[in-house]
Amino acid sequence: MIKVLFDHQTFSLQRYGGISRYFANVYHTIQKQDDIQAKISALYTNNYYLKDFNGLLSNNPVGKLIFKERVRGYLWNRAYSKRVIDKNDFDIFHPTYYHTYFLERLKKPFVLTVHDMIHEIMPEYFPNDDKSSFEKRQCIEKASHIIAISENTKRDLQNIFQIPDEKITVIHHGFTPSQESDETGAETDISKGNYLLFVGDRSFYKNFYRFAIAAAAFLQKRKNFKLICAGGGPFQHAEIEHLLKLKIMDRVTQITATERELDLLYQNTSAFIFPSIYEGFGLPILEAFKQKAPIIMSDIACFREIAGDASLYFNPFDPEDILAKIEHLVDDKALKDDLIKKGSQQILNFTMEKCANKTIDVYRNLL
Template sequence: MKILFDHQAFTGVRYGGVSRYFYDLMITLRQKDIRTQLSILFSNNAYLLESGTFRVQSFPYFLGFMPTNMLFSQINRLWSIAQLKQNQYDVFHPTFFHPYFLKHTKKPFVLTYHDAIKDKFGEQFGHIDNASKDLKQQLLNRAARVIAVSENTKSDLVQLFGIKAEKITVVHHATAFQNLRIPETFQIQVPDAYLLYVGARNDYKNFIPFLKALAPTFQKYPHVQLICAGGGPFNPEETQAIQQLGLTDRISQRNIDDFVLYRLYQKALAFVYPSLYEGFGIPILEAFAADCPVVLSRASCFPEVAQDAALYFDPESESDIRQQIEKVILDDSLRRSLVQKGRERRQDFSLAKMASQTLQVYQQVV
């Protein structure tokens, strides 16, 4: 069996959950002797460039970030169309929602739906992707099968798009962190006590309300800091909020790779995820893999993913956020208990399991 994947999630995105999902899936399928092909020529994606498994060429942003991405995306799209027309594959798995391929593939395609944030909340978070609900509806209707990354996301698909439940297969994410081997000599400088926030900080991520909730905690516990891993430098709104809350010396942002991020999890008092909504939440599994206590928003898929291996708070209640985080700061035995429960829970997720379940979906449509 040969599975063809396309360029959409990889062209200009250096890091990100969707591109990481597809990269890990392709690599793990190859380990199972399943032929996978990625139709792409040019990419600045770190997972592709650093692995050497896929032959891609990086490119400079000589027209500016967005215009250059659009140019190379168009080049990659033409290449993907050429691969589709050759018809030398069994199943096509597009990596995002552009419908360019509908006119060019005669084989079945499988679509992964990652989250309903834009489709559920509309204009509030409308900038998350460029695909309209109508366009997604068209692709979901045409797909041979749909993969949802959580039961919560499957429920959203049924409610928002009217997709029949039997057409949807839930395949949970996994993380390569479970197999990460870091040399003991690789160490990083970190504060003696810190909380860890990971990834993007926009809108539904609830970052600034999270800071407001924590401001009294930082005053109460002057030894505790907050590290924000990834997500880029603080924007002007974030910088202003940090300054107004008097937290300039207590919060820092760090660029990361897998080794740095693993060590940040490993040495943190806790990983905190205050998001209002997610499709899955891969950082939860990363934290479990690194033996990091987890404190989560009680929202969307989080209880499904973490079950009893996390402490939960109401993401819209400053007092509840503060109370739960202060619990984990103060209670060594609670942190040890969360780490142990995370070790047990992480056994339910693996890249091999994710790939096997996805392969079963491919086999169903061939």
């Protein structure tokens, strides 16, 4: 029996998010296996993807009180993770992010998943006191094996750190729909009418400002359309000023969507636009494929790797090209239907079973 230990990090930091969803999916799939078991070293988590997690302080009023304040909860979970690591009752350790607290005490091999190299490639987007690159480098150098979530991430990783091929395995994310979202549902008020859809964080390399310029030009021509931004938190002052300057503030809506609401937004949108200038993978692509949303996205290597010919692509640095591609897709029903059909086929390459089985193979090969 192989025993795998996942630590607390992403489950202490994220309520929702691609990284915690990835690790939760792998964890749940392992639990169904006969010859391997997994444990998460956390006392408590409110992570959406671990609803049934049975930590020592789960379903406990004391736990809820302690973990109401996120920093305090993070420190409690880290202290507990240290104790579990010190007991050494596992075969493989798989940290869920890059903090180095475990390096000096770990006696077993560990696998590190590298999601992207954005901090290293675009350091100008991050504060000077950001420790992410420093801690990530230490983890990469000491890892027994590395999982890269795309060929693009592997190339970036090797270009920066010269990691040999035999130490890296590329394992694409597997997609598991939320339990709330398997059925096509009726429209909600927010998903009624004609709209463009933007999903997730809007800062830095997500390229929201250039996209907003293109969206404004589109909305000025199409008075019956609006723009919906799902996730990413409420608009900040700089974003509001940008949208006011573009004269579209009254036609843009931000929603902190539930999984179900997000699925409905994908299902009913005229176009989902993904304008990032860099990504390690791009899980929203698979979400859009699943919900049969037509996609327009940046012409970057990672997106080409994941979406293939199931998307329309634009130059992310050129708002005029973004606008042209939006208009092309919205006006061409045959193109839209073709992309949706291709997306339904493309998502079959990204099953959770394939992701989990390849991950388990990495564990077995290490042992």
